[in-house]
Amino acid sequence: MLYWAVVCLIIAIIAGVLGFGGIAGTAAGIAKILFFIFLVLLVISLVAHAMKGRGPR
Template sequence: MLGWALTFLVIALIAAALGFSGIAGASAGIAQILFVVFLVLFVVAMIARAVRGNPPPM
């Protein structure tokens, strides 16, 4: 999931450098959405692991 977010971020940066504002905006929006989804899933996984009795390694 994080890989997809980074991929769309790179696409947005390249499109912005070349002047394709529509594609850059769309790719940046998709990258932001995927990054937020990744963060939410990460937090949920950490909470689930802590509830099961396996705290994250230090």
């Protein structure tokens, strides 16, 4: 998911440089949404891992 966020960000940068404002804004918005979804899933994963803990040996 982070990969797709970076791809959308690169597309937004290229479109912005070439003057395609609408496409750049849309791609930047998609990249931002994907990045925040990635962060939420990362936090959920870390909390789940911490809650799991280690069992008795």
